[in-house]
Amino acid sequence: MAPPAETNSLPVPWPEGAETKVHTGGCHCKKIRYEFEHPGIYEMPVVNCNCSICEDRGYLSVSTPEDKFRFTAGSEDDMTKYEFGSRKIVHRFCSTCGTSIGPSVSIKGFVVINTRTIDGVDLDRLQLRKVDGRSRYF
Numbered sequence: 001m002a003p004p005a006e007t008n009s010l011p012v013p014w015p016e017g018a019e020t021k022v023h024t025g026g027c028h029c030k031k032i033r034y035e036f037e038h039p040g041i042y043e044m045p046v047v048n049c050n051c052s053i054c055e056d057r058g059y060l061s062v063s064t065p066e067d068k069f070r071f072t073a074g075s076e077d078d079m080t081k082y083e084f085g086s087r088k089i090v091h092r093f094c095s096t097c098g099t100s101i102g103p104s105v106s107i108k109g110f111v112v113i114n115t116r117t118i119d120g121v122d123l124d125r126l127q128l129r130k131v132d133g134r135s136r137y138f
């Protein structure tokens with residue numbers, strides 16, 4: 001398999017007029033459940049970032065506009081906040097089971113979702129795209 005391509009544009013732009021699918025997922029203890037619309041986690045590049053937090057937490061991320069993401073159980077209030085570095089991004093995780101559904105609830109109007117927390121995800125089918133977050137962010 002070819003190594004994943006680099007990209008400089010985040011969030012990864014959606015194809016114009018893309019039809020969306022509904023993906024569901026949540027944390028391990030099911031206190032936090034979510035659903036979001038997205039062109040398809042196997043059809044779009046998935047961000048494999050090497051910044052310190054993505055690396056430590058094993059994030060493989062996709063993003064969707066805020067209005068296409070909703071909690072179906074729990075909320076931000078059920079998560080613990082973690083900030084570091086420039087504190088530009090708030091990282092949250094389930095305060096009961098420790099699962100992080102994404103780097104934060106919202107960045108620049110987009111919600112970032114850790115694909116590992118999507119129901120039934122097949123990691124082997126993800127098209128990982130390397131992003132050099134370490135030199136760009138933290």
Ligand SMILES: [Zn+2]
Pocket residue numbers: 027028029030031032094095096097098099
């Ligand atoms: Zn949980």
